[in-house]
Amino acid sequence: MLRRVPRSLLTGDAPDVAPLLLNKLLVHGDCLGRIVEVEAYREDDPASHTFRGETPRNAVMFGPAGHLYVYFTYGMHYCSNVVTGPEGRGAAVLLRAVDPMSGVEVMRERRHDRPGLADGPAKLCQAFAIGPEHNGADLCRGSGIGLFDDGTPPPDGPLVGPRIGISKAVDVPWRFRVPVV
DNA sequence: GGAACGATCTGC
DNA sequence: CAGATCGTTCCC
Numbered sequence: 001m002l003r004r005v006p007r008s009l010l011t012g013d014a015p016d017v018a019p020l021l022l023n024k025l026l027v028h029g030d031c032l033g034r035i036v037e038v039e040a041y042r043e044d045d046p047a048s049h050t051f052r053g054e055t056p057r058n059a060v061m062f063g064p065a066g067h068l069y070v071y072f073t074y075g076m077h078y079c080s081n082v083v084t085g086p087e088g089r090g091a092a093v094l095l096r097a098v099d100p101m102s103g104v105e106v107m108r109e110r111r112h113d114r115p116g117l118a119d120g121p122a123k124l125c126q127a128f129a130i131g132p133e134h135n136g137a138d139l140c141r142g143s144g145i146g147l148f149d150d151g152t153p154p155p156d157g158p159l160v161g162p163r164i165g166i167s168k169a170v171d172v173p174w175r176f177r178v179p180v181v
Numbered sequence: 182g183g184a185a186c187g188a189t190c191t192g193c
Numbered sequence: 194c195a196g197a198t199c200g201t202t203c204c205c
Contacts, residue, residue: 039188041188047188048188049188052202052203055201055202056201057200057201057202071188071200071201072199072200072201073186073187073188073189073199073200074186074187074189074190074197074198074199075187075197075198075199075200076189076190076197076198076199077189077190079188079189081188094188096188114190114191116190120189120190121188121189122188122189122190123189123190163188164188164189165187165188165189166187166188167186167187
C-alpha cells in the first residue's frame, strides 16, 4: 500500500526533514526506488545554491515545499532535490542515492550498462530520466514524478556525516544515509 | 564582455 | 587522478 508523502512532512527545516526522507520511495513512470542517501542545504549555508539569494536558476528552492529542484552541473549532469521549508526560505534536500526496486531494466539501458544504477545524485537522475523538464514538478500531487511511503519508517540511527563534493561548509554534518542492513 | 567554477562521473 | 563540457554567476 502506497501513500503519497504529505507536503506537511517537508515544510520543516532541511536538516530535520532530510533524515525523514530516508526509506521513502521515489517514483517516475515504471521506475521505483527507495531513497537511501540525502543531503540538506539551507539558505544561510555557504554550500547552498541559495546562499547568495534568489536567481532564475535556484528560484524553485524558494518556492513551496514538495517540489523538485533540478539543476545542471559540470556541463553534463543533472541532480535533483526535494524543496523543503516554508515558502520563501530557499532550502532543499539533495537526493544522493536510491535503491532501485522496479524498472531496473530501463534504468540499466539509460545507464548504458555502466556500474551503479542510482548510487549517485547524477546517476539517479539518469536512471529515473529526471531532467530540466522536471524542475519545479510537484512531488506531492499529480501523475508525474512523486514521493511515496510504503510504511517503512526512516532508520532509527541513520549514518550522519559531512556532505560530499562541496568546497564550503565542508564539516557541516548534513549528509544522512540508511545504514547497511 | 570575460572568466572562473562547479551539490559529478568515468576511464586511464 | 585528470578530463569532459557548458550554464550560471560574478567581476571588470
